[in-house]
Amino acid sequence: MVGVTKNWLFLRLKVHLRQANHTAGLVVAKSVTLMPDSTFFSAIRSVLVVRPNVRLGNNLLLTPLLAELEQKFPLARIDILSACQDAPAIFSGFSTVDRVLVFPRHGASHLPAYLSVMSELLSKQYDLVVDPCPKSRSSRFYTELVRAKLRIGFESDHKPAAAKLFTARLSDAPPHMGKFPVYLVRSVLGASGKQDTWQSRLFPMLDIRLSHAEISAARHSLCQLLGDQALHKPVVGIFTEATGLKKLPINWWRGLIAELTTMVPELQVLVVVPPGTQTELAEPGRVHSWHSSDVRQVAAMIEAVGHFVCADSGVMHLAASTRAHVLGLFSHTDPMTYSPLSETGSAIDPESGPGQVAATVVKAGLYGSHPAPANARLCPDLRV
Numbered sequence: 001m002v003g004v005t006k007n008w009l010f011l012r013l014k015v016h017l018r019q020a021n022h023t024a025g026l027v028v029a030k031s032v033t034l035m036p037d038s039t040f041f042s043a044i045r046s047v048l049v050v051r052p053n054v055r056l057g058n059n060l061l062l063t064p065l066l067a068e069l070e071q072k073f074p075l076a077r078i079d080i081l082s083a084c085q086d087a088p089a090i091f092s093g094f095s096t097v098d099r100v101l102v103f104p105r106h107g108a109s110h111l112p113a114y115l116s117v118m119s120e121l122l123s124k125q126y127d128l129v130v131d132p133c134p135k136s137r138s139s140r141f142y143t144e145l146v147r148a149k150l151r152i153g154f155e156s157d158h159k160p161a162a163a164k165l166f167t168a169r170l171s172d173a174p175p176h177m178g179k180f181p182v183y184l185v186r187s188v189l190g191a192s193g194k195q196d197t198w199q200s201r202l203f204p205m206l207d208i209r210l211s212h213a214e215i216s217a218a219r220h221s222l223c224q225l226l227g228d229q230a231l232h233k234p235v236v237g238i239f240t241e242a243t244g245l246k247k248l249p250i251n252w253w254r255g256l257i258a259e260l261t262t263m264v265p266e267l268q269v270l271v272v273v274p275p276g277t278q279t280e281l282a283e284p285g286r287v288h289s290w291h292s293s294d295v296r297q298v299a300a301m302i303e304a305v306g307h308f309v310c311a312d313s314g315v316m317h318l319a320a321s322t323r324a325h326v327l328g329l330f331s332h333t334d335p336m337t338y339s340p341l342s343e344t345g346s347a348i349d350p351e352s353g354p355g356q357v358a359a360t361v362v363k364a365g366l367y368g369s370h371p372a373p374a375n376a377r378l379c380p381d382l383r384v
Helices: 002-024 038-042 056-060 063-072 111-122 137-145 180-189 212-226 250-263 295-305 314-320 354-363
Strands: 046-051 077-082 097-102 128-130 151-155 166-169 235-239 268-272 287-290 307-311 325-329 345-348
Touching (some): 046 063, 056 314, 063 180, 111 137, 137 151, 166 180, 212 268, 212 287, 212 295, 235 250, 235 295, 235 314, 250 268, 250 354, 268 295, 295 307, 295 314, 307 314, 307 354, 314 325, 325 354, 345 354
Parallel strands (some): 046 077, 077 097, 151 166, 235 268, 268 287, 307 325, 325 345
């Protein structure tokens, strides 16, 4: 039955593709050989970012791209195609984002919901469609499927050049995954439609764009959790979960807490845990546990704490999207590609030992330090 459903689904998609090709006319039905002129770029009003991925981190890594698109096309409205259920919350801080279309996690198993998103996706023609991922074949499929005047994407071992897209070579891009999409836009489109080198400006950082109210609420919750003296004691947040080999044993985290509290006796530790779980690390008066199913509440709490340690994970990228000092633990993934992309983010190998990691946290300014100033980021409307 599942095979029949999938076959029917792809037949429907083929019909949509024929309709899209017919409707989009010259731009879709024929190979594009010339980049539109500056008049076209100044008239861009609708943009689609195609990243149908379920992972929290991969969606957060799109926030530098959104900042870049806002700067280049300030009058444009941006739609995002995702498969992450937290995507609407992640991008809710961007005033230029219009629709966040979210595929169900298992599309073939939730066919009505999937087709509903497809109907919305194909209901609009875009001035610009961005395929920001160098490897995802599904993002290339949907990029070519939608109606668009201009499409851009990567040319890589996983995704060859295509007639419908203007492409940039992945081999020329900077190594960090959060910079890939920004490099793509700068390399193919340049600055406001004029070619310039992508190295000419700083890259935007990850940024979930927390509001004043969200941060204030988190600070209030933190004070309630830690007690009246919380504002006068340094606090470190940790997240012990990760997938596969990236997850560290619980005794490693016990060692880290022991080292930190030896170096900073008055330290308070907040362990962020997944909803519905508890931590073995809880210790009355010193090590506290907290959780939330709201991704923005988690981000705000991390910012309120100010210092955060975790393994390479979606939560690490969430922490990097705040103004907290973030230390990512990298034992099996490449920090050049996935390290915390923030002004106050850094990476370390946990094999160096809990003592070295603790020393790095303290060196980052644990005593009375504050998150990086708002003007260190590239989004001036986030000052708090």
